[in-house]
Amino acid sequence: MNSALFTDLYEVTMAQAYMAQRMSGTAVFETFFRKLPHGRSYVMAAGLSDVLGFLERFQFLPSDIEYLRGLRLFSEEFLHSLAEVRFTGDVWAVPEGTVVFPNEPIVQVIAPILEAQLVETFVVNQIHLQSVSASKAARVVEAARGRKVVDFGARRAHGTDAALKVARSGYLAGLAGTSNLLAARMFGIPVFGTMAHSFVQAFDNELDAFDAFAQLYPGTTLLVDTYDTLRGVDLVIELLTKTPGLEVAAVRLDSGDLGALAKATRAKLDVAGFNHVAIFASSGLDEYRIAALVDDDCPIDAFAVGTKFVVAEDAPALDMAYKLVEYGGTGRTKLSSGKVIYPGRKQVVRRVDQGIFTGDTIGRADEQLDGEPLLVPVMKNGRRLAHCDLDLPTSRNWARQQVDRLPAQLRSLEDSGRTYPVDVSPGVARDLERLRQSPT
């Protein structure tokens, strides 16, 4: 899936045109989004690790070249050159887990225009998906107020790549882990699992299913809602009572009125003396439903999120773009209605007061501005810089600190009406105005 051919046809036709025109100057492309979707007051940037891996390995294989030849759009000279293309540029980016706002560059690619153009599709694809997903996960984590949340959504993520990357960006944003084994192995994420209804159904009676599973997996979680939730809880109590030494860590509720069922389940377990058996809930959960359950003091100890989380149902897309802002040392813009680009290579600075973020300025990369710069160099001449190759737990801590430093209103699940202050520096405003006067 890391094929260089994972690109749009026009990237390659433009590349040939750049070559035909001997346009080999350095381009600066910036990845950013223009607008926060409804229900989001910030975006958590993610996906950089996959982007850097892709850039390091970027190469058209002989079979790719062969396919392109068959399109009858490309000269032999170009195809020969294309086979030799590697990514030789520099990349600046905000670290994964950084919270970002509209128009702030997330990834800045500085490379010969042909190279920078060819990688667009993959760069946007990964930064988009993983930022959408980390942003959703950060909200789910906030809603759970310290309770554990696990990703159970692999089956309804949009394809295998999304399932894996959503597990990763979920963990980045503070989820406890994933049910997906491949994701857990690839990214070193804790893996979780309970049991499915099919297991219970396959036995001739529910109690036997619980017994078989709990004997094999001491400390497991039993799914109690296959036939009747509270009767399932009674069976767990019966099993624990008649089998001294059997360890069951939790019961899982997966349907119905989770709040009421959790309270009734807790009462049953406590009366029977099984106060240590926890309650795990799933079924259509997202940040809104988790927050409602937590607000209602429901005795739920941990949550699993699936469909609504993995597809980021309320905001499945950002208008993530990858735009040329400089070529051959000159600022470039675009004035299309509603889609203006701020020209020139940029930096973002963030001001902090008493540990809380108070405002950002999008400035020229060479401008002296007050605040901490967000963009840092992460790749030089096509090679990752070692110092920025953060491991996932480190990025996860960074991500948590980022959310902790947001103004309280921005952390609220409901739209507070308040937006985070981001302005554009005098230098950038001046450059845009100049280009507006004579765009071409």
Place this chain on the structure above:
Amino acid sequence: MNSALFTDLYEVTMAQAYMAQRMSGTAVFETFFRKLPHGRSYVMAAGLSDVLGFLERFQFLPSDIEYLRGLRLFSEEFLHSLAEVRFTGDVWAVPEGTVVFPNEPIVQVIAPILEAQLVETFVVNQIHLQSVSASKAARVVEAARGRKVVDFGARRAHGTDAALKVARSGYLAGLAGTSNLLAARMFGIPVFGTMAHSFVQAFDNELDAFDAFAQLYPGTTLLVDTYDTLRGVDLVIELLTKTPGLEVAAVRLDSGDLGALAKATRAKLDVAGFNHVAIFASSGLDEYRIAALVDDDCPIDAFAVGTKFVVAEDAPALDMAYKLVEYGGTGRTKLSSGKVIYPGRKQVVRRVDQGIFTGDTIGRADEQLDGEPLLVPVMKNGRRLAHCDLDLPTSRNWARQQVDRLPAQLRSLEDSGRTYPVDVSPGVARDLERLRQSPT
């Protein structure tokens, strides 16, 4: 991405428990969804081809086994057996492109329970994504009323797998092709491309950019909205006027009021005598916006769909499930609140009157019912059956005929309030009632 480890932890813990209990009977699992999302009156089934490929190659690699060993949940005996597991079962399914309704089995897996359980996550992941996407695409195609629609959404699909599979299911449902080269190569789909704003921006003036591109690619499409759409159109006219023999097939509008701009563009081109230059539109399009443009008689000849299409923004998920309905020859059910399963291996029959679908019945596989059966055998003993290995163009024709045979109200983009009649046979109703009386 076709790794057997693309599964949830609980599938493997359950597998070990089945083995420990010597439960090796045949299971029947059915994949279906329970509810149409708002804004959908049917679902177009897709993803079968990837499912069958996965099942044929299903195998845990030594490195997978090694990872599982490290989890300290599995016995050596089980891990040795697991390494030998292949998928040896049968599969029945509706052909890709078939329109389906709530509770109708889309894919039916009949295999030893351990095998059928292990493949759940992948089966649901692919049928879900591709059916979500084909269903969205079918609506987009309807809205365009014969005008060409192309997928330009790779960059904002949820990851690389989704980008590829959405391109495929879009083509299945009637899109003309995709911009994604890898998808086009993998699935033999026509590939399309125009030019990006970055290309125009990189030149010192717009006219030079148009000239360079059109010279290199006779019959290309020029993107005219980088600075000012109608001025861009004027430049194309200037270029065509002063360069006899230069061929430009279309101009592309990518921002602003597409309807008004298309009309003004058409007028300018026609006055200048370039009636043959077509208009191609993109920018935030989905079936609703395309329908509005078509209804308004906007002179747009072709559309590109991106973000809203690739993420299926208005309905990014279905409650797709994979449920045990039979084990060891006995019907199985589940009575969880709002999530009842109809027991037993099933068939769906569809009645047709004067070429239009009039109603379906979900029956027992062995029941005699009036209508055409939808589920056909597609895999026997773990091997694909040759006759059902349809090529994509054949499936695409099938998909088109399916939509053509839907009652008119179901083809409407707006919710007509009418639902397609699907009932449950007396045999299935009886089996459910019997299990309801004594579930376990």
